[in-house]
Each structure stands twice: as structure tokens, then as C-alpha cells.
Amino acid sequence: MAEPEIVDVVVVGLGVGGEEVAGRLAEAGLTVVGIERDLVGGECPYWGCIPSKMMIRAANAIAEARRIDGLAGTAQVRPDWAPVAKRIREEATDTWNDRAAVERFTGRGGRFVRGAGRLDGPGRVRVGEQVFQARHGIVLGTGTRPSVPPVDGLADTPYWTNHQAIEVEELPGSLLVLGGGAIGLELAQVFARFGVRVTVVEALDRVLAVEEPEASEVAAAALRADGVEIHTGVKAERVSHDGQNFTLHGAGGTDFTAERLLVVTGRRAHLEELGLDTVGVDAKQRYLSVDDRLHVSDGIWAVGDLTGEGAFTHIAMYQAAIVVADVLDHVRHADGGPDASGTASVVGGAMGATSALGASGSSGSAGTVPRADYRALPRVTFTDPEVGAVGLTEHQARERGINVQIGFTELSSSTRGWIHRSEGFIKVVADADQGVLIGATSVGPAGGEVLSGLVVAVHAAVPLAQLRHMIYAYPTFHRAIGDAIRDLS
Numbered sequence: 017m018a019e020p021e022i023v024d025v026v027v028v029g030l031g032v033g034g035e036e037v038a039g040r041l042a043e044a045g046l047t048v049v050g051i052e053r054d055l056v057g058g059e060c061p062y063w064g065c066i067p068s069k070m071m072i073r074a075a076n077a078i079a080e081a082r083r084i085d086g087l088a089g090t091a092q093v094r095p096d097w098a099p100v101a102k103r104i105r106e107e108a109t110d111t112w113n114d115r116a117a118v119e120r121f122t123g124r125g126g127r128f129v130r131g132a133g134r135l136d137g138p139g140r141v142r143v144g145e146q147v148f149q150a151r152h153g154i155v156l157g158t159g160t161r162p163s164v165p166p167v168d169g170l171a172d173t174p175y176w177t178n179h180q181a182i183e184v185e186e187l188p189g190s191l192l193v194l195g196g197g198a199i200g201l202e203l204a205q206v207f208a209r210f211g212v213r214v215t216v217v218e219a220l221d222r223v224l225a226v227e228e229p230e231a232s233e234v235a236a237a238a239l240r241a242d243g244v245e246i247h248t249g250v251k252a253e254r255v256s257h258d259g260q261n262f263t264l265h266g267a268g269g270t271d272f273t274a275e276r277l278l279v280v281t282g283r284r285a286h287l288e289e290l291g292l293d294t295v296g297v298d299a300k301q302r303y304l305s306v307d308d309r310l311h312v313s314d315g316i317w318a319v320g321d322l323t324g325e326g327a328f329t330h331i332a333m334y335q336a337a338i339v340v341a342d343v344l345d346h347v348r349h350a351d352g353g354p355d356a357s358g359t360a361s362v363v364g365g366a367m368g369a370t371s372a373l374g375a376s377g378s379s380g381s382a383g384t385v386p387r388a389d390y391r392a393l394p395r396v397t398f399t400d401p402e403v404g405a406v407g408l409t410e411h412q413a414r415e416r417g418i419n420v421q422i423g424f425t426e427l428s429s430s431t432r433g434w435i436h437r438s439e440g441f442i443k444v445v446a447d448a449d450q451g452v453l454i455g456a457t458s459v460g461p462a463g464g465e466v467l468s469g470l471v472v473a474v475h476a477a478v479p480l481a482q483l484r485h486m487i488y489a490y491p492t493f494h495r496a497i498g499d500a501i502r503d504l505s
């Protein structure tokens with residue numbers, strides 16, 4: 017058996033979270049080994065946020081051009097997928113090649129190892145024949161993979177996940193989308209706008225079920241207006257493929273047929289692959305439990321989707337900043353404190369990391385490690401109109417027994433919404449006892465951008481009286497926030 021090689025930190029999985037942690041720790045002067053099984057950068061740049069938003073940008077351009085009729089003359093639009101596929105291939109993913117990302121990481125001082133890493137006892141990580149012993153810690157950032165439901169026959173068919181949907185060069189004539197969550201709706205609308213006949217099948221009684229019911233309604237209506245068929249409350253019972261078409265048999269006898277089937281029914285962390293049993297951590301959990309400094313157990317941290325705190329790039333980045341500060345704090349203490357000799361570069365790095373955290377909006381101050389706080393977790397579904405949300409929904413707040421007040425306004429009753437002829441609304445959820453917002457939803461053409469003011473209000477617990485007496489620029493979409501606040505009852 018190979019002798020373990022001693023290093024400072026080992027990071028397993030160089031997706032959004034892992035790459036950020038590994039790169040910053042290496043820049044701080046630690047010897048860092050970063051292990052990646054597939055592509056450095058992870059899901060977001062290759063099969064997630066970035067290419068999907070390129071697709072959405074293109075699809076929205078088509079939709080906007082179609083709005084010229086009746087507003088500004090006439091326009092003829094002939095959608096063509098080729099430039100979208102080219103842009104994803106050439107600008108976003110380098111044809112799914114991570115050489116630039118590997119160089120970015122090694123350029124920051126990290127050592128890169130390609131392969132699947134797994135824990136191999138306390139402080140140890142094995143990747144193939146190599147074993148690393150981490151002096152200061154191990155960070156797990158292995159993300160999630162698509163979770164495919166146990167539907168009879170499905171596993172034997174050539175169904176798509178987000179990977180094939182993002183990599184597609186030629187669009188099919190028709191597409192079934194199994195799953196009406198954020199990713200399903202975003203992709204369904206894109207493909208429909210490019211002329212694909214799209215059907216969404218969702219088991220729950222509404223699409224976008226984690227958000228406010230009013231948001232589900234607006235999103236469903238928008239997709240239907242783009243020609244998407246939406247079937248809710250339909251549980252898939254069986255899937256078959258005859259070599260050309262998929263047929264999805266729904267409970268209750270409804271069948272749906274299309275050339276392609278996209279399965280977007282959530283994501284799963286594969287904890288069973290990580291050797292957690294060798295360090296006494298339960299691998300049967302759905303996600304890896306962490307505390308508010310992202311500790312899994314002594315000397316092990318986790319970052320990103322596998323923590324189950326929200327499958328978003330901004331969560332992975334937020335957590336990465338905390339992990340970096342905490343690992344460096346740990347190193348400083350292990351090496352005898354800030355004044356100990358020989359730790360100058362690490363201490364410098366620790367202070368640098370702490371101030372960078374401050375700059376990125378963390379609540380930390382010099383010398384302290386901030387703790388994760390997800391109260392004001394923002395999320396955006398990039399359909400058109402966009403659905404932005406932060407904090408608790410009305411239902412979640414009531415379930416917690418909070419004395420809830422609701423404020424609501426349609427975007428069309430604001431001047432900008434009326435001019436724009438746009439669907440949407442602002443809904444705010446207040447804790448009447450505390451006099452602050454604890455949640456909000458902003459749906460509209462720029463719902464995700466308008467959300468920022470609401471995120472500040474929830475994050476900083478801005479008193480309602482102050483929100484009521486703010487000046488909101490006229491005529492903006494965000495001016496509707498003032499109307500929703502005044503509607504609180």
C-alpha cells in the first residue's frame with residue numbers, strides 16, 4: 017500500500033464550492049490537494065447555471081421580438097438553435113473541457129489530482145493508488161447528481177438529464193419534461209420558444225411547488241402562453257421507449273408521448289461513495305449534516321449542494337467563504353496562535369480571507385469566523401417572467417406559528433408594470449410581532465433583480481416603518497415593493 021503523502025488540506029470535489037475553498041486556501045500559503053473526478057468548476061459552468069442562462073437569454077430574445085407586433089410594428093422571427101449550441105460549446109464550456117479551470121486552480125498554487133476521492137480513515141483521503149494525509153483538514157464539496165425516480169421502465173430508456181438537454185445540438189420535435197420545478201420550467205420554456213412541442217408532467221398539484229402558489233400560477237400561465245402543455249397532479253407510473261418515441265404512462269390512465277424525455281425531478285447527494293463510515297459519519301443521511309461553520313466532524317468540512325442548505329451557486333460560494341475563514345482560523349490555532357513563528361503567511365492569508373468575507377457581505381469582522389445564516393436565502397427561477405423569492409413563504413411562516421401579515425400587489429397596478437404589459441406581483445410576508453419582513457416574492461420581467469431590495473430588508477431585518485417611508489423611484493418595477501408594504505394587513 018502507498019505511503020500517505022502529508023499535505024495541509026485535501027479538497028474532494030472541485031465544483032463551485034470546492035474550487036473556491038481549495039483555491040483560496042492555496043493562495044493563503046497552505047499545501048492544498050484538490051481532487052476532481054470530472055470537470056473542475058462542477059455543474060454550474062458546464063451543465064447548470066451558465067449554459068442554461070445562455071439558452072434563456074436567447075429564448076427571451078425570441079419572445080421579446082415576438083412582442084414587437086402590437087407594440088412597435090411587425091417582426092418575423094425564425095428561431096435557430098445553432099448559435100445557442102455554438103455559444104454554449106465555445107464560450108461557456110470549451111466543449112466540456114476544463115483545461116482553463118485546472119490552470120486557474122494550479123495558478124493559485126493548488127495541486128490538482130484527477131480521480132474519485134474517498135475518505136480512508138481519520139485525516140486520510142484515497143484517490144486510486146494515492147493516499148493523502150491532511151494535517152489540517154479535509155473539505156468535501158462533491159455536490160449532487162440528478163435524482164431519477166423509481167418509475168417502472170425508466171432506467172432502461174435513453175432519457176435525458178440536464179446534461180443531454182444542455183449539450184443538445186439539434187432540437188427534437190417534441191419533449192416531455194418530467195418535473196415542474198425551477199430547472200424543468202426554465203428548460204421547458206426555452207425549448208418551447210424554439211419551436212419544440214413541450215409537455216410538463218408534475219406529480220404535485222402545482223408547478224414550482226416550493227414557492228408561493230401565486231408564483232406557480234403566473235409561471236404556469238406564462239409557459240402555457242408559450243405553448244407548453246402542463247399537467248399537474250400526475251404521478252408517472254411507467255415509461256417505455258419504442259426506439260423513436262417515449263411514452264409516459266401516468267396514474268389514472270393518461271399517456272403522454274414525445275421524441276425525448278427530460279427527467280428533472282430533483283438532485284441527490286451520493287454520500288455512500290465518500291467513505292464516511294471510515295470516519296464514523298452516517299452515510300445514510302440524505303445530505304451531509306453540518307453545523308453553522310460547515311463542520312461535519314473533527315477536521316472535516318463540507319461545502320455546497322451536498323450540505324442540503326440550498327442547491328444554489330450562491331450558497332456554495334457563501335459557504336466556501338466561511339469554510340476558508342474557519343480552516344485558516346483552525347490552522348492558526350493549531351500552529352500556536354497569531355504570534356507563533358513560522359505562521360506568517362498563513363496568518364496573513366487568514367486575515368485576508370476574513371476581510372474578503374466582509375467585503376462580500378458576510379456578517380464577520382476581523383479575527384472572527386462568521387456563522388452561516390440562511391434566513392435571507394434568495395432564489396430565482398429564470399422563467400419569463402422571473403420568479404424571485406427570499407426567506408419564508410406565507411405557508412412556511414404560518415407553519416412556524418409566526419404572527420403573519422401579508423402584503424400583495426399586482427405588477428400591472430404599478431405604472432411600470434402597466435406600461436410594460438407584464439404579468440407579475442410582489443408579495444411580502446411580515447412578522448407582525450417583530451415588525452420586519454421574513455419573506456418575499458417578486459415576480460416580473462426583472463423579478464430576480466427587483467428581489468435584491470427585498471433580500472436586504474429580510475437580511476438586515478429593516479423595520480417595516482422604514483420600508484414604508486422609503487422613496488422608491490418612479491416608474492420602476494421595484495416601486496411596487498412600496499405598494500406591497502403599504503398593503504400589509
Ligand SMILES: Cc1cc2nc3c(=O)[nH]c(=O)nc-3n(C[C@H](O)[C@H](O)[C@H](O)COP(=O)(O)OP(=O)(O)OC[C@H]3O[C@@H](n4cnc5c(N)ncnc54)[C@H](O)[C@@H]3O)c2cc1C
Nearest residue numbers: 029031032033053058059064065133159320321327328329
Ligand atoms: C440546469 C441547472 C441550472 C442551474 N441554475 C442555477 C442558477 O441559475 N443559479 C444557481 O445559483 N444555481 C443553479 N444551479 C445549481 C448549481 O449548479 C449548484 O448549486 C452548484 O453547482 C453547486 O456547487 P457544488 O460545488 O456544491 O457542486 P457541483 O457543482 O455539483 O460540483 C461537485 C463536483 O464534485 C465532483 N465529485 C463528486 N464526487 C467526487 C469524488 N468522490 N471525488 C472527486 N470529485 C467528485 C463532481 O464531479 C463535481 O465536479 C443549477 C443547476 C442545474 C442542474
